[in-house]
Structure formats: structure tokens, C-alpha cells
Amino acid sequence: MYLYMNGEVIKEEEARISPFDHGFLYGMGLFETFRVYGGHPFLLVDHLERLNSGLKILGIQKSLTIVEVVKALQPLLEKNELDNAYIRLNVSAGARGVGLPVEPYEDAIVMMFVKALPEAGVPTEKEAQFLKISRNTPEGPLRLKSHHYMNNLLAKKEIGTRTDVEGIFLTKEGVIAEGIVSNIFWVIDNKLFTPDIRTGILNGITRSFVIELAKKRGICVEEGFYQPEILNSATEVFVTNSIQELVAISKIDSLVLPGVNGELLQALHKEYRLYSNKLWSKKEIMELGGV
Template sequence: MSIIFLNGAYVRAEDARISPFDRGFTFGEGVYEVCIAVNGNFVDAPAHLARLDRSLAACGIAAPPERAELHSIMKELLQKNDVRTGLVYLQVTSGMSSRNFTACPEGRPTLMMLTQASDFEQTPAFRDGIHVQLQEDIRWLHRDIKTTMLLPQVMAKRNALANGVSDTLFYDALGITEGASSNVFLVDGHGTLVTRPLSNLLLAGCTRERILELAQEAGFVIDERPIQRAELATAAECFVTSATYLVAPVLSVDGRAIADGKAGQVTRRLQHLYCAYIAGEGRACADM
């Protein structure tokens, strides 16, 4: 029996009630964050909450009255669900109004938080890698906002599964934009890390930011520029990053193997660095 946090109270999930007039339900007017915890400690929570603030401001949604206490609420939610390693999902919508595009919400924003247990380092994606497909990116042009309007990503992921692969990478006229729920990195033949620079066309991933910092500290050369689709054919390695993927090797794209079709040394090195970071005190991942 799970406990969620809803508008100022901890309640059993089956007892939670949200109005059918909530604008998150009628218009998809909401934003969210996913923050992982390892051994009871959140990973980069300040960055996630700062991005939440940016998304709220961009959408004109008022911050919930619990904003200053969100970190402590997240910790208590883990404890109430007896979760030490897993995630907290946090969603804010503008609240209730009549079914009208421009109606002002009545009352407070809706804040809902839930938690799930997960051992991220033991997922098949992290340990073994993923196979992906390419799809033209015809989504809206504010992908930098972490909105709950995720139907295009849901459709892309379901299409990938129907085609026998794990996920989808989007592309536009400039190159690869992002994964359906991740940022994309390529390692070229010289060992340079290549990833698309931030803009309104992709989400500023918190894991992406941390990987770039760890890679720079480790002496890797980084080139922030669009990845051309043709480069995937000659890439030494490719991987994706996200809060739940952590760092996942990409083994093939549209049925064509990346290099030898196995996770590369740079990807594995960055996995170790990131695992050590999230665990604290330099503990690396289990042998992979």
C-alpha cells in the first residue's frame, strides 16, 4: 500500500482525489520532475528543484505553497514508503478551473508526489545497453520545459517496442535532438564526447549536466554541437543519460550496430564515475 503526497497531506494512493476540473487533466497544464535517491540520499535534488522552478515560471504556473519544504517532503515520502533506493516523481498543475482555455485557476496549484523503488544500476539498459530507432522530431518547440504533455514521447516509445527496440532518438534538420526521455552523447573516433548544446529544442537534463562535469574533471574532451545522423555510422560509442537510465550504452540505431555493438570503454568509465558520484565516497558500481 503506497503513500503519496497530495496538496499538503500524506494519503494512501487509493484514497487520493483530484478534481476532474484540474487543468492538468483537461489541458495537460502541468510540469514534473523525477529525482532519484540512492541509500536514502537524493541525487542532484537542488538542480531538479531549480529546473522545476524554471518550468513553472515558463508555463505561468504558480509554485505550490509547499515549495520551500519540497526536499524534506521528498525525504519523508521515501521513509513512509520504506524506499531507500528509487525515485520520487513530483507533479505540479495549475489547479482547478472551468473548461476554458484562458480561465484563471481557482485555489491552489495541485501538487502530487509519489515514490517507486528501483535498483538503477541493475537494469538491463544500464548493464547491457539498448537498441534504438530514429524518428523525425515534430514535437513542439519548447522541449526545454519539463511538461506533463508527454503523448509524443509515449507514442515514440511504444512504436520502438512494436519495432523490437528499446527506445527512440529524435532528430531534426540540424541533427539528433534528444531521446524520448533522455539526452544523447556520441564518442567519436578521437575519444571526444559530443552532445547537442542546450536550447529550447531539448531538455536540460540534470544527469547530462553532471556527466559533462565528471567527464571534464576526468580529462575528456567535450564538443557541444549537434550530432549528425550520418555520424552514428562511424561513432566509436553512443550512450544516453537520464535520471532513470543513469548512463545507458546505445548498441545499435535502426538495426545498425554502433562500432562492435557492445558498450564501449568511455561509456563504462563514465558509468563508474557517475555511480561513484551518486553513491558518495567513491564507491563504484558493482562489476558490469
């Protein structure tokens, strides 16, 4: 497999970073994962806006443009002979001596990793369970998609090796937060609910896109602080991320749900599929008109 690193497409075994890279030593790095559909990087503008905003917060003096990323992405896809792919765009702070600096990082390392994905198809389904480990609080004013992933890794160990189960975090206050690698939604009385960003969750790109899709369809969306018992009244539950899209939940602990038979899940996924090979940003939804 080939990857992109600071302007070059190279074999993965040729990639090197310094042991003094602060992305490695202190977690000073951010990443975005997005999906390429038939060569199109879906919602890339939104991913770059979140990435660049986070880099500014961390004092990493790097800002990536869509032209720059597409220029790097095209030969990467060609070299790996891929048209449908998982992409991880990673920016690490770069090498600096041991210690905690206050000065900005000026030598960031930009990398892109790629994995093959099949053509997108029908919605998939998982079970879910509430985790014993709580969602940690963000390291700064809001949660960044950073190298700080121990909370997620410990949660994954709690779930075990099953790939058809998603763990759902609660905050230390006991309210619903998010999945290990996803945001969560549920339906009650034809209204769509999801945790508020102020719970400390990641403001997922697919989360934001699904909220816009729902509003466009005239569906009321409520964001708030919810105890787990609220899901006992839910008629549908699903989770979202940029690679798995919308994933239906068929069961949460002992609560049985309709899974992929959920009507709103099916409608939103169908519309998501219409846009996935053409949109650069969620702002384009209204410009394209109704479905």
C-alpha cells in the first residue's frame, strides 16, 4: 500500500517520523477520516474546516486547502488503484525536543492513509450496549479529533472482538454521550433526538449532515442532555460516522429495536446515498433542492 507524506506518495514501509514528534510524544496531532465514493471525497470542505480550526487551537501552524488535499489525494488513489476508499488525513505537530513548549509548531507532518472499501450499499445494522467506562471530558474547550484516543481504546476493549456491536458512552454525570466511533440518534414521536455538543462529544461531520438532512425533510431535531432511560421510548436508534454512514441499531442491552427496518433510518440513508458522490459540503444541500 502507498501513502502520502509531506508532498510525496511513498510505500508505507518507507514512511518515517521522528521519535521526538510531539504527535507521538504528547498527542499533539489531529486527523480526519472521510470516504471517497467513485473518486469523490464526500464533504471534504467540512472535514477541512474542522481540521483547520483544531490546528489553530493546538498552535500547529498549518492550514490545508481543498485544492492542496485533492491534489495529494488523486495520485494516492491512482497509485493504490482505488476508486472507493477510506481516507485518514493526519496532521502531526512535528519534531520538537522533550518538554512542553508554548511556542507554535512550525514543522507539521501531513500524512494520508488509504484503505479499500466496497461500493456503498444498503444500510448496515449493529447491536449496542452502554459502556461501564465513562466518556472522558475534552482536553480543551471542545472535543477535537485528536491523537488522544485512550478512552476510545479502553472502551473498545470493554466491547471485545465483536465488530457488530457499538459501545455507547455516558458522561460522568450519567447522560448519553456518543458511541466509541460514532454519534447517536433516536426517534420518539417522529422527532429526532441527539446529544448536545455541550455534553463533550465530537461534533461529527456525518452527525451535522444528518441533522441538516432531517431538517430539510421537515423533521424536528432536538439536541440536549438525556438520561439513558429515554431510549426505552425510542422507536428507532441509529449511529453515524463518515465511514460507516448511518448504522441501524437493532438492540441496546435488552431493548429490542427495528434496526434496518426503521422508516426514518431508511429515508435518511436513501437521501444520503443520493448526495454521497457529489457534495463537498453540507451547505450545498439546500442549493440542490428537495428530493
